[in-house]
Amino acid sequence: MAPIYLGEFEYAVLLAILHLDEDAYAVPIRELIEQRTSRPVARGALYTGLDRLEAKGCLKSRMGDPTEERGGKARRYYSVTPSGLKAIRATHEALSRMTKGLETILGNR
Amino acid sequence: MNFAEQLLSTVIRDIGLRESVIGDLREESARHAARFGGASAKRWHTRQSLGIAVRYGVMRALRRKPPVRWFTIAAAETSGPWWTGATRDVLYAWRATTQRPMLSVAVILTLALALAANSTTFSLLDALVLRPYRFAGVERLIVATTVAPEDAFFDRANVTAADFREWQAQAKSVKGWATYQWWDANLSGVDIPEQVPGFFISPGFFELLSVKPVMGREFLASETQQGQHHRVVLGHGLWTRRFASDPQIIGKQVRLDGELYEVVGIAPPGFNTPDGAEVWAPAALTGEQWANRRAGILGVYGLLQDGASLEQARAELETIVDTQRRDHPDTNTKRYARVMSFTKGMSDPGAGAFVGVWQAAALLLLLIACANIANLLMARGAERTSEYSIRLALGASRARLFAQTLLEGLILSMGAVLLSMPFIGIGLALSRASIPASVLRFIPGWAYIRIDLELFLVTAALGTVAMTVFSVLPAMQAMRTQVSDTLRQSGRTLTPGRNRQWLRSTLAITQVALALALVFASSLAMSAAYRTVNGVLGFDKNGVLVAQLNLPERNYSDADKRRRFITSVEDSMRTIPAVSNIGATSIIPAAFNNNSRRFFPEGVELKEHEARWAQYRSGTPDYFAAMKIPLIQGRLFDDSDRADGPQVAVVSAALASRYWPDADPIGKRFRLALDGPWITVIGVSGNMVHNWFVRQYDTVYRPLTQVAPYSVAFAVRTVGDPNALAGDLRRAVSSVDADQPIASLMTLDQLVEDRAGGFVFISRALGVVGLIALVLSIIGIYSLMAFLTTQRTQEIGVRMALGAGRWQVVRAITRRAVFITIAGTVIGAALGFGAGRIMEALLFEMVTNSIVTLAIISAVLAVAALVAAYLPAQRAARIDPMAALRES
Numbered sequence: 001m002a003p004i005y006l007g008e009f010e011y012a013v014l015l016a017i018l019h020l021d022e023d024a025y026a027v028p029i030r031e032l033i034e035q036r037t038s039r040p041v042a043r044g045a046l047y048t049g050l051d052r053l054e055a056k057g058c059l060k061s062r063m064g065d066p067t068e069e070r071g072g073k074a075r076r077y078y079s080v081t082p083s084g085l086k087a088i089r090a091t092h093e094a095l096s097r098m099t100k101g102l103e104t105i106l107g108n109r
Numbered sequence: 110m111n112f113a114e115q116l117l118s119t120v121i122r123d124i125g126l127r128e129s130v131i132g133d134l135r136e137e138s139a140r141h142a143a144r145f146g147g148a149s150a151k152r153w154h155t156r157q158s159l160g161i162a163v164r165y166g167v168m169r170a171l172r173r174k175p176p177v178r179w180f181t182i183a184a185a186e187t188s189g190p191w192w193t194g195a196t197r198d199v200l201y202a203w204r205a206t207t208q209r210p211m212l213s214v215a216v217i218l219t220l221a222l223a224l225a226a227n228s229t230t231f232s233l234l235d236a237l238v239l240r241p242y243r244f245a246g247v248e249r250l251i252v253a254t255t256v257a258p259e260d261a262f263f264d265r266a267n268v269t270a271a272d273f274r275e276w277q278a279q280a281k282s283v284k285g286w287a288t289y290q291w292w293d294a295n296l297s298g299v300d301i302p303e304q305v306p307g308f309f310i311s312p313g314f315f316e317l318l319s320v321k322p323v324m325g326r327e328f329l330a331s332e333t334q335q336g337q338h339h340r341v342v343l344g345h346g347l348w349t350r351r352f353a354s355d356p357q358i359i360g361k362q363v364r365l366d367g368e369l370y371e372v373v374g375i376a377p378p379g380f381n382t383p384d385g386a387e388v389w390a391p392a393a394l395t396g397e398q399w400a401n402r403r404a405g406i407l408g409v410y411g412l413l414q415d416g417a418s419l420e421q422a423r424a425e426l427e428t429i430v431d432t433q434r435r436d437h438p439d440t441n442t443k444r445y446a447r448v449m450s451f452t453k454g455m456s457d458p459g460a461g462a463f464v465g466v467w468q469a470a471a472l473l474l475l476l477i478a479c480a481n482i483a484n485l486l487m488a489r490g491a492e493r494t495s496e497y498s499i500r501l502a503l504g505a506s507r508a509r510l511f512a513q514t515l516l517e518g519l520i521l522s523m524g525a526v527l528l529s530m531p532f533i534g535i536g537l538a539l540s541r542a543s544i545p546a547s548v549l550r551f552i553p554g555w556a557y558i559r560i561d562l563e564l565f566l567v568t569a570a571l572g573t574v575a576m577t578v579f580s581v582l583p584a585m586q587a588m589r590t591q592v593s594d595t596l597r598q599s600g601r602t603l604t605p606g607r608n609r610q611w612l613r614s615t616l617a618i619t620q621v622a623l624a625l626a627l628v629f630a631s632s633l634a635m636s637a638a639y640r641t642v643n644g645v646l647g648f649d650k651n652g653v654l655v656a657q658l659n660l661p662e663r664n665y666s667d668a669d670k671r672r673r674f675i676t677s678v679e680d681s682m683r684t685i686p687a688v689s690n691i692g693a694t695s696i697i698p699a700a701f702n703n704n705s706r707r708f709f710p711e712g713v714e715l716k717e718h719e720a721r722w723a724q725y726r727s728g729t730p731d732y733f734a735a736m737k738i739p740l741i742q743g744r745l746f747d748d749s750d751r752a753d754g755p756q757v758a759v760v761s762a763a764l765a766s767r768y769w770p771d772a773d774p775i776g777k778r779f780r781l782a783l784d785g786p787w788i789t790v791i792g793v794s795g796n797m798v799h800n801w802f803v804r805q806y807d808t809v810y811r812p813l814t815q816v817a818p819y820s821v822a823f824a825v826r827t828v829g830d831p832n833a834l835a836g837d838l839r840r841a842v843s844s845v846d847a848d849q850p851i852a853s854l855m856t857l858d859q860l861v862e863d864r865a866g867g868f869v870f871i872s873r874a875l876g877v878v879g880l881i882a883l884v885l886s887i888i889g890i891y892s893l894m895a896f897l898t899t900q901r902t903q904e905i906g907v908r909m910a911l912g913a914g915r916w917q918v919v920r921a922i923t924r925r926a927v928f929i930t931i932a933g934t935v936i937g938a939a940l941g942f943g944a945g946r947i948m949e950a951l952l953f954e955m956v957t958n959s960i961v962t963l964a965i966i967s968a969v970l971a972v973a974a975l976v977a978a979y980l981p982a983q984r985a986a987r988i989d990p991m992a993a994l995r996e997s
Binding site for chain 2: 025026027042043044045047048051052061063066067069070071073074075076
């Protein structure tokens with residue numbers, strides 16, 4: 001099966017989930033992306049993105065326990081699936097192949 | 110739960126995701142509250158929720174997952190001017206329609222097919238039966254004639270000149286009159302002589318019908334004078350065909366019946382009144398002819414006086430004719446006035462029954478289609494129950510939902526109307542192509558078989574009405590939705606209420622029943638059509654070339670001259686090796702003309718009107734051989750049967766056994782008129798079908814040597830392709846008389862086929878209608894069963910979890926289908942049998958009801974319906990019980 005190529009935003013979401021590891025649910029994912037990319041992320045976009053990635057099989061999710069601070073609602077934790085990982089690698093490689101030879105222009109990565 | 114969260118839970122269907130999103134927002138808004146205060150946090154929360162809801166909703170909409178609830182909200186009821194609401198409703202309906210493309214396509218296609226069948230038929234009905242004549246003011250025109258009370262068939266050109274003159278002078282309710290008189294004109298002086306249908310008409314004939322010649326003028330009153338009457342108006346078709354549309358033709362001379370006529374006008378295209386006329390000449394009756402009260406020669410049209418009604422004219426003419434009957438007892442004793450509207454008087458009596466049967470079938474098809482659509486829409490309605498609930502919960506009025514559903518129906522029907530147009534185009538093209546050219550000119554109104562604005566409007570109206578009526582069922586369903594169902598957000602599908610199930614079953618039963626009746630009726634028509642062309646005819650139609658012609662009375666008033674013409678043509682053809690036999694008769698089977706006489710057997714005292722009719726033919730002895738009509742008893746004609754000898758005849762077996770069932774018919778005598786000569790039977794021939802419209806096997810054949818007809822048909826049996834001899838036959842005729850046209854030259858099987866052409870076409874059209882009906886009803890059962898099965902998935906899961914076997918599941922599910930099938934088949938069989946009886950009566954007894962066929966078709970339909978029901982059931986039986994139970 002050909003690897004799934006990811007959109008920029010999807011790529012960012014997956015990377016954020018890898019970073020967060022056990023703690024990856026929507027609130028910190030969004031905060032992390034906003035911090036690192038210094039770009040605002042709409043919550044709606046994030047949820048639909050997560051939904052889409054899960055539908056593609058790049059993510060899987062599990063429900064946490066309901067907590068008091070959330071008004072009795074559970075968290076939904078995400079983790080990257082093997083095929084999600086494959087997609088991240090494929091996208092990363094594709095991008096780095098594209099940037100190869102442009103180091104002088106792009107500057108120190 | 111506040112509004113924003115309710116919105117979210119409406120939009121996000123996945124329970125886990127919904128939980129987490131709402132939780133995330135609460136978590137974050139709590140943090141927000143800590144920094145900026147509660148009021149700000151609340152605003153923030155609402156804003157974010159809305160944002161997510163919209164985003165998520167858009168994504169879902171683009172993915173076309175079933176019921177997209179966000180739009181429900183977008184279309185939520187608000188105050189404001191009515192048109193904002195209306196626009197939203199239309200938009201919403203449009204989206205609801207496009208959201209389930211397959212379903213919408215199914216509905217549109219179903220309706221489009223049914224509409225196409227209806228509009229095609231309607232166009233034919235309208236063109237051929239309802240409005241074959243579309244002159245301006247045709248509704249003010251009448252046809253007046255006289256009939257004898259015992260005549261079954263009325264002859265509309267049957268008025269004597271003297272009678273007519275009195276009508277003209279006395280009738281006050283009629284403003285203007287026109288007459289016509291039959292004239293089979295013989296056009297010669299051009300390469301091939303041609304017999305053209307013509308009429309001698311009164312001046313003002315065209316004006317009375319509001320028809321203006323496209324070139325030239327019509328006749329002047331002075332042109333009815335002898336000596337000035339050699340003027341002619343040519344039909345547009347004839348002018349195009351034979352005179353290459355010569356623009357300079359006015360004032361030129363053409364040769365008709367051997368005499369020169371000056372062309373004074375060209376009729377507009379398509380005008381061929383009466384009876385396919387192609388030339389019109391002024392009627393120049395002499396004073397003596399005008400005084401004739403014996404010969405009914407005139408066809409009479411009248412234009413009603415302003416303010417006078419058809420009934421008034423009828424009453425007035427009846428009075429006049431009654432007076433004439435009293436005043437002229439020697440001639441008028443059997444004349445009774447018959448006054449009709451022009452359209453009724455001039456229409457083809459046969460077409461109505463055929464097209465009527467077809468139209469009835471098409472309407473049934475529409476019913477089936479509508480039942481199907483209603484079922485589909487109700488399935489969708491059930492699916493959308495929760496959507497309706499939410500809208501109700503959000504404050505929509507039930508009336509609004511009702512209107513909404515109707516609106517969706519309207520959008521679908523618009524699609525169907527548009528899609529039906531190309532189908533109608535195809536249907537009409539096929540209809541036109543199916544009418545043989547030889548028949549065409551006798552069919553008034555065929556030029557109006559086309560798609561026009563009227564037809565479009567009729568189609569649109571029909572589609573809209575049908576759709577509206579059948580959208581009401583799902584709309585009612587929408588109205589009944591209970592708000593209490595609203596927030597059963599588990600998504601647990603609801604088993605529809607008993608009522609609704611019954612309604613849907615009834616629809617399915619109706620479909621099956623109507624489809625069965627239709628399929629059966631069309632099979633009857635098709636087998637009858639097949640028999641008409643290929644059945645037992647009593648003669649061998651293969652390998653025979655037939656030339657029909659009419660010898661003009663002017664040149665051939667001498668019987669010997671007619672006989673000489675016939676024998677010369679026969680002799681000339683006999684020299685051709687490929688001709689195995691040639692015979693001549695007065696009227697060939699499947700011809701358009703007919704001749705019958707009353708039959709008076711010797712020894713039975715019969716009054717004129719008590720005698721039965723018998724077909725009357727004359728023929729040469731070789732005619733029987735050429736047609737392969739068997740001689741059963743006695744002998745055929747021979748040279749000893751001379752004009753001045755004893756009058757003899759060969760009669761058909763049916764006639765012989767009717768009148769002399771126990772005696773030897775040979776030597777028996779009969780008369781064909783009370784004062785006629787005695788005729789002796791010398792032979793008995795096999796029965797044959799003259800044509801299917803006149804079911805009359807009693808036939809009398811007279812020898813050509815004793816009866817020389819003006820109407821002659823040569824039957825040439827050939828070795829090899831009969832068409833190859835067409836040129837020889839043409840040359841044989843023209844070598845005997847160069848000016849004699851051949852009216853029709855074609856093979857006998859073509860003749861038989863052409864004659865049955867309309868019937869064959871209608872039967873095929875019925876077949877198509879029946880087939881569509883069959884497919885629709887089976888789809889109907891399938892979709893109903895598939896829907897019910899889906900709804901019962903959980904139940905099935907429970908059953909299987911509790912140990913039910915696959916077959917038990919299949920049985921449980923198909924039970925309803927079995928019931929529907931049995932009920933539908935029984936009702937359908939009864940309907941079909943009734944329809945068969947009606948068709949037997951309507952279609953000239955050409956159709957024979959057949960129980961065996963009915964049984965076979967019922968069985969086939971039942972099996973097909975059960976298979977359609979079995980498929981979803983079998984799928985259901987494969988369900989993994991755990992999956993079914995988990996499924997929400």
